Amino acid sequence: MLTISGSDYRLCDGVSRRSFLRLGGLALGGLTLPQLLRAEAGAGLGRSQKSVIMIFLSGGPPHQDTFDLKMDAPVEIRGEFQPIATRVPGIQICEHLPRLAGLMDRLVPIRTLVGSEGRHAAFQCLTGQGSQGQPAGGWPSFGSVVSRLHGPARPGTPPFVSLTPRMKTSGWADPGQPGFVGPAHAPFTPYADGQANLTLDGVSLDQLTDRRELNQRLDRLRRDADASGAIEGLDAYQRQAFEILTSSQLAEALDVDREEPSVRERYGYGSPEPAGYGDAGPLMNEYFLAARRLVEAGVRVVSLAYGRWDWHGRPHGTNFENARDHLPRLDQGLSALIEDLEERRMLDDVSIVVWGEFGRTPRINKKGGRDHWPQVGCALLAGGGIRAGQVIGATNRLGEHAVDRPVHFQEVFATLYHNLGLDINRVTIPDLHGRPRYLIDHAQYQPLPELV
Numbered sequence: 001m002l003t004i005s006g007s008d009y010r011l012c013d014g015v016s017r018r019s020f021l022r023l024g025g026l027a028l029g030g031l032t033l034p035q036l037l038r039a040e041a042g043a044g045l046g047r048s049q050k051s052v053i054m055i056f057l058s059g060g061p062p063h064q065d066t067f068d069l070k071m072d073a074p075v076e077i078r079g080e081f082q083p084i085a086t087r088v089p090g091i092q093i094c095e096h097l098p099r100l101a102g103l104m105d106r107l108v109p110i111r112t113l114v115g116s117e118g119r120h121a122a123f124q125c126l127t128g129q130g131s132q133g134q135p136a137g138g139w140p141s142f143g144s145v146v147s148r149l150h151g152p153a154r155p156g157t158p159p160f161v162s163l164t165p166r167m168k169t170s171g172w173a174d175p176g177q178p179g180f181v182g183p184a185h186a187p188f189t190p191y192a193d194g195q196a197n198l199t200l201d202g203v204s205l206d207q208l209t210d211r212r213e214l215n216q217r218l219d220r221l222r223r224d225a226d227a228s229g230a231i232e233g234l235d236a237y238q239r240q241a242f243e244i245l246t247s248s249q250l251a252e253a254l255d256v257d258r259e260e261p262s263v264r265e266r267y268g269y270g271s272p273e274p275a276g277y278g279d280a281g282p283l284m285n286e287y288f289l290a291a292r293r294l295v296e297a298g299v300r301v302v303s304l305a306y307g308r309w310d311w312h313g314r315p316h317g318t319n320f321e322n323a324r325d326h327l328p329r330l331d332q333g334l335s336a337l338i339e340d341l342e343e344r345r346m347l348d349d350v351s352i353v354v355w356g357e358f359g360r361t362p363r364i365n366k367k368g369g370r371d372h373w374p375q376v377g378c379a380l381l382a383g384g385g386i387r388a389g390q391v392i393g394a395t396n397r398l399g400e401h402a403v404d405r406p407v408h409f410q411e412v413f414a415t416l417y418h419n420l421g422l423d424i425n426r427v428t429i430p431d432l433h434g435r436p437r438y439l440i441d442h443a444q445y446q447p448l449p450e451l452v
Contacts, residue, residue, distance in 0.1 A: 006273035015357060029136050049153045050384070050420050051295040054142065054303040055288075056164070057352040058172040058280040059310030062360035062370050063378035064399040065323055067093050067109040067391075070362075077362045083345045099335035100380075105389040106338055106347070110379040112393025112402035115409045116358040118374035120310070121165075121171030125355055126303060126438055127179075128413035136432040137180030142413060143301035144178040145439060146183035146420060148429060154298035156251050161286045161294050162187035163304035165272075168279040176303050180431040187303065190254055191287075197229070253297040253319050256289045264289070268329065268335040269344045275326070276308030277316045283307045283326065285333035292340055295350050298421075306330065309356055313369025319360070320368070336383050351384030351419045353412060362398045374438050379412060384419035386451040410445040418447040 057364040061080075064070050069083045069092065083092035086104035093101055093109065100107065117124055123131055127137040140148070143160035152159045163173030178186040246279035250260060270284035283306065291302040294321030307326050311319040334354065360370030376395055382388065394404040414424050417439055424446070 026361040029269075036091070040434040041105070047296065050301075050349045050351070051299065052142070052146070052301050052351045052353070052384075052416050052420065053291045053295065053337070055332075055352065056123070056172075056303065056305045057309045057354065057356040058127050058167070058169075058305045058308060059120065059276075059308050060325065060356040060360060060372065061309045062311070062319060062379065063111065063376065063395075064360070064362060065094060065319065065370075066097065066327070067378045067380065068399055069094060070396055070397065070399045073362070077398050078365050079364065081323070091391055094327060096324065097330045097331045103335055103338055103382075106342065106382055108386060108388050108390055108392060109379040110381065110392045110407050110412070111405070112406045113355065113359070113377040113379045113409065113412075114375070114402055115124075116374035116377060118358055118372060119171065119356060120169065122174040122176075122305065122357075124409055125357065126174065126176045128298070128410045133433070134178055135437065137182075138177060139186075140179030140181040140185065140429075141176030141303075142416065143176050143187055143303060144181050144185040145429065146301050146422075148177075148181040149422060149427065150300055150420070152298070153300055154249065157253075157298040158188045159300040160185065160187040161299050161302050162189050163191050163290055163302060164189070165191045165284075165305070166279055167274065167283050167305070172280050172305060181429060183201070187301075188250075213355045237290055249297045253293040253299070254290055256286050256293065257291075259289065263340070266340070268332040270329065274308065276322065280308030280310070281362060283329050285329060285336075287334040287335040289340075291449040292337055292346075295348065297342070306333075311360075311369050312371055313365055313367025318368030319364065319370045347383045348385045349383075351416055352382040353379060353387070353416065354381075355379035359399075362400050376406075379407075381412070381451070382416075384416070386415070386419070390450065392448065392450055407448065408445055410440045411448055413440050414442070414445050415447040415451055418452050419452065 012020075032091055061378045064077070065079050065081055069081065070078055070085060082095045084095045084098065084101055086101040088104040091104055091109075091302050117130055118133065121131070126141040126143075128142065129141045143156075143162070147159040150159060151410070158178070164173060164175045167173035173192070175189045176193060178184070221293050256264065267289045268285040270282060270286060271283050272284060274280055275283045287304045287306065291304060294302050303337045307330070310327065311317070313319065338347065356377065358372055358374040365371060378400070391408055392405055393402055395401060396403050417424050422439065424439050424442045428438055431437050
């Protein structure tokens with residue numbers, strides 16, 4: 001792990017809300033940053049600076065209590081919440097999402113998300129792929145694919161950053177694996193613990209430069225003795241690693257306290273403690289602000305996990321008690337992110353997707369909760385130049401299954417790739433056996449025509 005501290009970076013000042021820059025927590029078996037960057041030379045660096053922010057609601061949000069309320073259903077299905085009108089006539093959402101209701105002309109709720117494996121894991125929401133029958137090395141996450149195809153947008157700024165914190169439930173804590181595209185395209189994970197292979201604690205930049213020069217001299221000695229030329233060009237990767245370590249861009253992007261107090265208040269705050277009953281992520285609205293700052297700094301893909309949405313009922317609170325806590329906080333942080341991006345004229349270049357692993361059972365159980373329901377769920381899209389202000393799909397009267405326009409996970413991923421300028425019908429990446437792999441199953445799934 002890398003920790004940069006000191007007044008020059010306005011970090012590590014002892015204030016409890018102060019953001020720390022911690023890089024290198026890649027949990028990749030002790031690989032150093034130059035090693036991880038080595039594969040990026042062949043990545044085909046692009047010029048696009050469009051970005052994607054992926055917000056994972058760990059545990060699966062209840063579709064019938066957020067964006068698909070069923071007021072005509074029996075009370076044991078309908079639940080406790082009322083719908084409210086939105087900015088778009090005819091579209092209603094939950095009463096605990098008033099700010100998002102006022103932004104409906106910038107949003108697209110999907111009420112018929114299908115294809116869930118029903119697993120408690122972020123994997124499908126990060127890759128779009130199923131966990132079974134994976135190729136050698138595994139499917140790469142969306143951010144790793146974009147890193148492989150586009151590379152970094154700016155020197156010193158990684159293309160893929162995961163703000164997902166450490167959790168007890170490992171499937172929810174998944175920041176996004178690089179799979180067969182290789183560890184050079186794993187995300188930087190500043191809020192998660194990882195391998196302590198990079199440490200810059202109390203070391204000045206002058207001292208770091210001296211050590212870098214010494215390292216270069218040792219490399220020259222090795223190069224002179226290396227008849228095969230295997231380490232030829234190593235300096236280029238070390239220069240890139242050095243840029244990331246010393247660049248102020250990443251440090252400043254993660255230091256949300258640089259924002260004006262009014263902006264901080266707009267997003268809201270949160271607690272670093274796990275939400276719910278201890279095995280998922282916190283409700284940290286600072287993550288939304290950090291995501292905006294990261295894409296502004298040139299990061300292409302930011303993923304984050306928010307809260308704990310697996311609400312089976314007592315003794316851990318009913319579905320509705322938990323929703324009354326989580327929904328207003330999500331409403332504030334997400335609406336602030338969308339408005340902030342729009343005011344900065346970035347919303348058309350930044351795609352946002354919000355979703356969980358699956359939906360929840362139509363029938364409320366005896367403990368006041370809703371259980372897992374992979375048959376249908378919901379998602380929310382914004383930004384990226386999509387045609388917003390509409391709802392896609394409809395479920396039956398009880399919210400059990402899609403009756404109009406089911407939308408598969410891969411269709412959403414196809415849309416996100418499209419928004420980044422990647423042609424899913426043509427672009428391939430070789431797997432570990434050299435076999436070209438399409439980004440999704442393009443023979444079945446295409447970008448959502450309603451949006452692009």
